[in-house]
Amino acid sequence: MDFHKLLYTISEALATEDLVALKFLSLEHIPLRKQEGIRDPEALFLALEEKGMMEEDDLSFLKELLFRINRIDLLTDKLSSSREEMERELQIPGRAKVSQFRYLLFQLSENITTDELKSLKFLLIKELPKCKLDNEMTLINVFIEMEKKGLLAEENLEILKTICEKIDKSLLKKIEEYELDRNVEMYITEEPGGQTRVSEGITHVSQEQTTGPFKVRDSLWPSQTASDSPGIQEEIQQPDMYKMSSRPRGICVILNNHDFTKARSEVPKLQNIKDRNGTDADAAALRKVFTKLHFEIAEHKDLTAEQIRHTVHVYRNMDHRDRDCFVCCILSHGDKGIVFGTDGQETSIQELTTSFTGMNCPSLAGKPKVFFIQACQGDTFQKGVHIETDSAELDSSVEADARFQLECIPDEADFLLGMATMKDFVSYRSTTQGTWYIQSLCEHLEKSCPRGEDILSILTAVNREVSRKNDRLNQGKQMPQPSFTLRKKLIFPVN
Incomplete structure (x- = not known):
């Protein structure tokens, strides 16, 4: 099938909530400001194509997105893939293009009940404007607002953990499992003069994680302050990339x-x-x-x-x-x-x-x-x-x-x-x-x-x-x- 005809066919099969999820999972690649004008899946696919994330001879990111939002029917029928194939593929280090952090938040949004979402919004009433917490706001919308305010980031999950502990410990468990998978212990100590020194240690790594051509051991780094972190606007650009702009490097x-x-x-x-x-x-x-x-x-x-x-x-x-x-x-x-x-x-x-x-x-x-x-x-x-x-x-x-x-x-x-x-x-x-x-x-x-x-x-x-x-x-x-x-x-x- 022609490449763009294929994208059109897939976009026609996606529901409104699918589009919301796809946009959220693509935030590391298409900043929020540029997503504001995207109203349908076709526009999202075009934006991803312009970013080089979706090409006729490379549909790996599209496959990953459909797998992440659990549209296995489209993955199988339109892209000749399967759940098992994607699970194997995404275990290869460096292959996943949706960040673990972003996918964690999406999973939380999929597992929260209506009553739990109301409780979460209530607990954030002092942190976010009331207009951002009305009944129409989904948990994904709330996460986006929290990121904008510097209340949530890959290296800053404490507020979210505190709230999840109060409303549903199963949500907290998901976050803790995510942190455990990253195999990191973080130690922050105060130095004389008020300066903060940060060191990190890696917790136990299982045998399965250390075999093969790569040893994969990720880590976290302390977040910037809210004033330094404008959220997921374009100024942050790629939060999952090391800064590499000094001259010399x-x-x-x-x-x-x-x-x-x-x-x-x-x-x-x-x-x-x-x-x-x-x-x-x-x-x-x-x-x-x-x-x-x-x-x-x-x-x-x-x-x-x-x-x-x-x-x-x-x-x-x-x-x-x-x-x-x-x-x-x-x-x-x-x-x-x-x-x-x-x-x-x-x-x-x-x-x-x-x-x-x-x-x-x-x-x-x-x-x-x-x-x-x-x-x-x-x-x-x-x-x-x-x-x-x-x-x-x-x-x-x-x-x-x-x-x-x-x-x-x-x-x-x-x-x-x-x-x-x-x-x-x-x-x-x-x-x-x-x-x-x-x-x-x-x-x-x-x-x-x-x-x-x-x-x-x-x-x-x-x-x-x-x-x-x-x-x-x-x-x-x-x-x-x-x-x-x-x-x-x-x-x-x-x-």
Whole structure:
């Protein structure tokens, strides 16, 4: 069926309450001010199409919307999907485009009774104008007014929880389950002088949540005051995106180890370790792409373990208050849980990443800290049909970077760790063209950032590309593995 004819057919089948729900679930993509003129589903679909959220060859957001409002009949009959398919699809990290917060509010609106809604409005009588609480106001309308007044936000659910506790504890339970799913404990302490210091800890993460190519651990961050938060008007723009407007965006530190002569001469067990030929091609690619993304580049070459720790210490103690992000790229040999300095001594990966937690580096608290690690995590070859590698014993053009474990990301929000390969397996480096992972990463960043794609979508594309490469000698393959505690979408704008 023709794309626009399909949208028209679906819009004809949607009721008024469906349109209200669809508009509410789309607020992160179409601001309230622009929604005021939308009177029918066709207009909403057109607005979403203009935003790039709905295209002829990509109906994923439309499918998600229909699934969220429980119009499974349209999902099945018009889009050839199903409830089960959408449930599987939306479990994939980064795939859902309706925010968890927005969907929580919609679920609450679907589960509240008429009497409970009256009670909720009564309890808000001092907070909202009476005209906003008349009998015609739905709970969705009330939520919108609360957001405008700064009474409700993704990181500010206390007022809503207090009210739900009074009118229906089952509603409160839904909110608590939502918070539990985010695996966050928030601790706010008052510092001398009246300043507020915020730190976060991650609660237990189940085994199901930590398997697969991603570790998904979201977090919350304290809300702005009501005077700072005009609600969901366009000025807020994308509340589920990290701010990325400073110039420079931040510092991109490149720790590039090539010459391991000292390690071979001083550490007996590393007497056969090779120089990392080709690593300069990776460093050059990283410099190029992160310069285009408006980062300040700081490259450090051939550092001993102590020099790596000292360098990280310097950047940890810098004032990053005027920067929106921090990026660190480590190109070196390694082993379980560590990277090698050029002297063959070890430096803990976890020690390096943990240096930038909110407690250790307050000026980066609440901001994304991104680490890309190029090194093997073992010496095992991943077998596959028609696939290539970055290991030491292949041929003259491909070498290995040794190994390290994955338990290197702090249990705190706003970290992204991009690993070249999965635990126990080798990664591949051409001695002339650089590594599969870093070269693919830079290529996709350069191609996808101008299109506004978020970093997790980009890393998924990197996974796909690298996994398709072939080691003709060993029939091996490589699968990169990101892990993260990001709370929002991380997008690197080029403008």
